[in-house]
Amino acid sequence: MYDFGLRQALSGYRIAYRPQETNHCPGCGGTHWMIGRLTAECAFCATALPLIAGGASGNGVMRPRTLPALAA
Numbered sequence: 276m277y278d279f280g281l282r283q284a285l286s287g288y289r290i291a292y293r294p295q296e297t298n299h300c301p302g303c304g305g306t307h308w309m310i311g312r313l314t315a316e317c318a319f320c321a322t323a324l325p326l327i328a329g330g331a332s333g334n335g336v337m338r339p340r341t342l343p344a345l346a347a
């Protein structure tokens with residue numbers, strides 16, 4: 276997620292969707308989510324949470340930037 280020069284340890288708890296954990300919805304307590312690229316939305320009440328690592332997953336993120344092989 277974006278840093279904005281803030282240190283998470285100093286800025287307190289930030290509610291966010293954490294992919295490696297069981298996430299309980301702050302609105303209804305549900306645990307079913309529809310996960311997008313930047314947010315996760317509760318399947319029951321539509322509360323949206325930002326992903327803790329939003330924008331850092333998906334196709335093309337880990338693709339190495341190499342030069343194409345030259346045809347000989």
Ligand SMILES: [Zn+2]
Binds near residue numbers: 303318320
């Ligand atoms: Zn909910």
